[in-house]
Amino acid sequence: MTDHCSFHDLAKLDVRQRSALLQRSESDLASFMERAKPIIAAVRAEGDDALLRFARDLDGANVQAGALKVTEQEFDDAFKSVAPEVIESIEFAIGNIRTFHEEQRPEAMWMKEVRPGAFAGDRWTPIGSVALYVPRGKGAFPSVTMMTSVPAVVAGVRTIAICTPPTAEGTVDAATLVAARIAGVSTVYKCGGAQAVAAVAYGTQTVAPALKIVGPGSPWVVAAKRLLSEVIDTGLPAGPSEAVIFADETVDGRLAAMDLLIEAEHGPDSSAYIVTHSTEVAQAAMAALPDFWARMTPQRVEFSRAVLTGSRGGIVLTRSVQESYDFINDYAPEHLEILSTEPFRHLGAITEAAEILMGSHTPVTIANFVLGPNAVLPTSRWARTCGPLSVTDFLKRSSIGYVTSAAYPELAGHARRLARYEGFSSHENAVSEMRDAILKAGR
Structure with missing residues (x-):
């Protein structure tokens, strides 16, 4: 199998080719x-x-x-x-x-008192x-x-x-x-x-x-x-692994290449890119990959080569840092590393990623195993709408409401008008004088 990592120059890609870079293995199930x-x-x-x-x-x-x-x-x-x-x-x-x-x-x-005597909350x-x-x-x-x-x-x-x-x-x-x-x-x-x-x-x-x-x-x-x-x-x-390694001009491309292999070695159905606006970083990363492959086990070499020499991996060269941000946000990766001497400078511009790991001492390896945040993450661009597995994924939320007799008349009046407008007669009856009469008779 070739050692030549796929190289994608965004400036030379048309809309269809750029869109193809966003596809994952589970895109067509x-x-x-x-x-x-x-x-x-x-x-x-x-x-x-x-x-x-x-x-x-x-x-x-x-x-x-x-x-x-x-x-x-x-x-x-x-x-x-x-x-x-x-x-x-x-x-x-x-x-x-x-x-x-x-x-x-x-x-x-x-619970919060939303109006005097009317309470609403969550459990x-x-x-x-x-x-x-x-x-x-x-x-x-x-x-x-x-x-x-x-x-x-x-x-x-x-x-x-x-x-x-x-x-x-x-x-x-x-x-x-x-x-x-x-x-x-x-x-x-x-x-x-x-x-x-x-x-x-x-x-x-x-x-x-x-x-x-x-x-x-x-x-x-x-x-x-x-x-x-x-x-x-x-x-x-949560499907097959995917990662983007964003590297600016302040880091060694060899570091980006090393971290690119982390998720690529999971299997041939993974996706992994280095995204950089630095030609020097891209060239250094490309040159470093064969040496890293020589230090890996045969199975992991096979898996990562399949990813990085194929259509769902490799190096993406952009024309500017803003174009790098735009590609990352479009891709919405499962794992994102920000390799930079000033990673917080880039953080505000990147909004679509399930996990964001900042700096040269926070590779995906540490987050996958020992850092603490959850490493079960949404894949296939679902980071645009949901986040990592959390405690709340194992909980269910119930809304809680409690209205006192003193607060009831104000809320009932407004609810009655809206029920009448929407044409729901039982809704309206439930907050009408009929309720008042039943409650009064029951005292």
Whole structure:
């Protein structure tokens, strides 16, 4: 495969070519949705039998009947097999993630006196049951376990379960189990892909149905979520990884190249760009990539080369810093790094990004694992309307209202006029003299 990174000079691109740079791998899910439909139907009809069959046929995993749920012994064995220093780092990360999300938790209830004697407010309560999707197809992701489990536990969700694809031996990645237990989650199911989404939507003999599913996944998972969105709340749209590394003229292009590879190595369906208005930075980054590839494992080289030499990655050269801002805001990336000696100078101009990491000491790696803010982020330009996974994704909000007898007449009069104007007679009757008579008779 070529070492030549794709180079996109915005000044030479027409509108169609520029628009093509904004496309992600899940932009066209039609083929995945068609292929996911029979998987979903089979899980709904056959339950565990379908999950076992798909584990074998799709994941190449030997999961035995009755073994879809991880046992306590499997959790214990995981702690024995994971190196103590890795467990220490998982504990460190969970501590920071928990601290961040505890600060994020909203006030349980608030009320404000909007008029004398009339009160309105909000109350937050946990969602009853949530499924957390942890991918495994292109690697093991205890980090996703931490990022999804901790806010769910902090929110107080009563029933939390993790779904993750099994290994060839029919087990679950050991560090994922360690992270789950430390975070406070004890239910883990050995199923992934579209079949996992169907399982938690409909329930099976082993898998309990959930009210909501969150977590990133492949186009198969994204497709299944769309197909099942009327059955289960599918949360924020988190698909294959994507990143923009914005580098101004004050930084070394080699640093931009190094960080470009972070998300590109997730898989060939990822998207990753360096965006710069500096020709020198672009040239230095291009020249540095082969050396970095020489220091990576073969699988990650294959994945990142596929991204960076293809149509969804590479280097984007702009004509000005403003054009860089405009491209980034149009792209609305999942991850954005601002590489600059003065990153805050650029921050105000960039409004469309799910995560913004500033300065040369804040690579995506730190945010993905240990900084604290959630690394489960909206992809495919959904950063334009929603943000990272948070405690509030595991809570539901109820409006609270209370009107005293003293405040009632003023509010009722205005409400009655509006009800009459809109033609709703029962609305009008409910705040008419008929109510006054009933209330007076009941005293």
